[in-house]
Amino acid sequence: MNAKPTSTDASQPADDARKPRSDGEQSRLRLLAAAMRLFGEQGFSKTSTREIAQAANANVAAISYYFGDKAGLYQACFSSICAPAESNIAQFSPPHFTLREALQGYYAQLMAPLLAGQDAEVLIKLFYREMLEPTGLWQNEIDINIKPEHAALVQVLCRHLGLAQPDDDVHRLAYAIVGLGIQILIGRDVVNQITPHMLASPEAIAQWSGYLVDFAEALVNAQKLKLQQRKA
Structure with missing residues (x-):
């Protein structure tokens, strides 16, 4: 994305030139909201x-001014909704977290x-479209965000399973937790068609997240038991 020029920049669209920066x-x-939807x-x-x-309800020239071109606007849509991997990882990876705290953060x-x-719905549809009709941003998302987050989750699982290195079973466990x-x-x-009340409010989503933590914790404990049985 191009750096935003100052309000006195000559490249600013005429219809925006007399507006305050807030406008x-x-x-x-x-433009971002309309682009994400479309x-x-x-x-x-x-x-x-x-x-x-x-x-x-904007001038076409505003797209060039703020984003450079259509590709820049598309990139900006993803940048505006994708938190950096480091930010996401920090929510579940601290070594002092209990397993439950780590899963809650995840x-x-x-x-x-x-x-x-x-x-x-708009955000999720945008990801769907990129996966179905890739422009390269989905691969970039995998490389820049998904792979590091998966690796961090695997490290958390290894720590709570008492493993020095992950094996395929730990990766399977991580994929299941994500799934x-x-x-x-x-x-x-x-x-929304079957049980719409289950996603109808932040409280409902929080309750569902709590159940996911319960389910994931059970998966980890099941894998821990399996490891103990192998050593017996």
């Missing part, structure tokens, strides 16, 4: 900058998109 930021946020519904290639600008960051309310939460994220439409 300019509102225009930028409207990219999620139609995909990158089928969405035009003119369409985005119309939906955001699901807190994993389930965070659901707390976006109506915007949650408990991912199922809710990608199956949000199904849940």
Whole structure:
């Protein structure tokens, strides 16, 4: 994303040039919101900058000003909704955390998109589209965020299982723990059709996160028992 110029920059769109910086930021946020919705519904290639600008009630030139081009706007959509891996990892990886505290921190960051309310559907659709019609950002997300977060979760599991190094079973356990939460994220439409009250409020989502912690803790304890039986 291009650095934001000052309000006196000559490259600023004419319709924004006389607006306070706060109005300019509102225009930028409207473009992001419109782009996320349209990219999620139609995909990158089928969405035009003119369409985005119309939906955001902004000048097409504002896209160039704030984001450089359509690709820059697409990148900005992901940057605005993806927390850095370090931030997510810090919520569950401290060595002094109990297993339960680590799992609570893990699901807190994993389930965070659901707390976006109506915007949650927009955010999740955007990820769907990138996975189905990859532009390279999904691979980048795997490399920059998902791999480090998986490695951190595996380290946490090794610590609580008393293992010096992870094996395939620990990786399987990590994938299963992640899958408990991912199922809710990608199956949000199904849940809303069958039991809509279970995602209807932050309190409902928090309650579900608590159950995920219970389930995941049981999985870890089951693996710990399996390891003990192997040593017996």
